[in-house]
Amino acid sequence: MQVFKKKNALKDCLSEFKANNYHVGFVPTMGALHEGHLSLISHSKKNNDITVVSIFVNPTQFDNTEDLEKYPKTLEEDLALLEKANCDIVFIPDAKEMYSDNIVSGTYSFDxxxxxxxxxxxxxxxxxxxxxxxxFFDLIKPTNAYFGEKDFQQLQIVKKLAEKKNLPLNVIGCPIFREKDGLAMSSRNVRLNPEQRAAAPFIYKLLKKVVLQAKKNTIEEISRQVEKEFETNELLNLEYFAIAEEDSLASPKEIDLSKKNRAFIAVHAGNIRLIDNISLS
Structure with a gap:
């Protein structure tokens, strides 16, 4: 496993593989790796000659400075996991390497x-x-890039990015990995205290109820029921609940089970934010 911190060194390494028409799989992460990340790497290794994993906590995607500061950083453990997963290349740049002296984001439209x-x-x-x-896409030029469906809206955004920028790659979504009690795996889960961790599986249990309710109830009825479920929950606070079409992410007027719709939820456990979603099909 080769580890790079500099863009030019990574580019030089990858150019040799590109010259031989190798398929390159790419898994972007922010570290604090778990089984969900490793499943993405497994998908990549099955379908590509070389797998590249990035570890970079991207400052421009955080709207909450406390969340950025407290985001778990476990580089030594991450590298050990990647070695065990037979990852080929790891890229661990710092913010200056990726943004130079101007750490600001660009402006994009995703329809x-x-x-x-x-x-x-x-x-x-x-x-x-x-x-x-x-x-990362411009630097690595992957054949295939892998993203987890837990961040389903992000997955659709990245697919739209590739489409609008005419990027020659496949953006592939992979199923949500869950703990045995149903909680969607997330790097933020390690920040939950024991009480919060015990309460968190409620989120997935509620989503499974929504799947059943979608067969007979309206969106308004389901939304009211979800809100009611949180009224007496002392450890979890609902930020939003939505039912949306998978492709457009727009909210339908009514649920059509012949179409692909998902239920999305965001919940706060103290100052820790948890998201999840489930297919209604």
Whole structure:
């Protein structure tokens, strides 16, 4: 496993593989790796000659400075996991390497995808995501790039980025990895205290209820029921709940089970933010 901190060194290494027409798989991460990340690497290794993983906590996608400061950093453990997963190349730049002296995001339009759900509650978030992902794509020029469906809106944004910028790569979504109790795996989960961690599986249990309710209830009825479920929950606070079409992320007037719709949710456990989603199909 080769580890690079500088863009030019990584580019030189990759140029040799590109010259031999190798397929390059890319998995961007912010570190604090878990089984969900490793599943993306597994997908990449099955379908590419070389797998590149980046570890970079991107400052421009955080709208909350406390969240950025407290985001878990476990580089030594991450590198050990990547070695064990037979990752080929790891890229661990710092902010100066990626942004020089101007740590600001670009401005992007994603045909309205960026205005739904996360976009409403996290100002500038998707501009930051697109800025760094675009930079990584330009540098690494992967054949295939892998993203988890836990951040489903982000996945759709990245697909739209590739489409609008005519980038010659495939953006591939991979299923959500969950703990045994159903909690979606997230690097932020390690920040939950024991009480919060015990309460958090409620989120997925509620989403599974929504799947059943979608067969007979209206969106308004389901939304009211979800809000009611949180009224007596002392450890978890609902930020938003939404049902949206997968491709457009727009909210339908009614649920059509013949179409691809998802339920999306964002919840606060203290100052830790958890998101999840589930297919209604």
């Amino acid at each position: 309205g995808l960026e205005n739904q759900m996360e976009g409403k509650y996290r100002s500038g978030h998707f501009d930051g995501v697109a800025t760094i992902v675009h930079a």
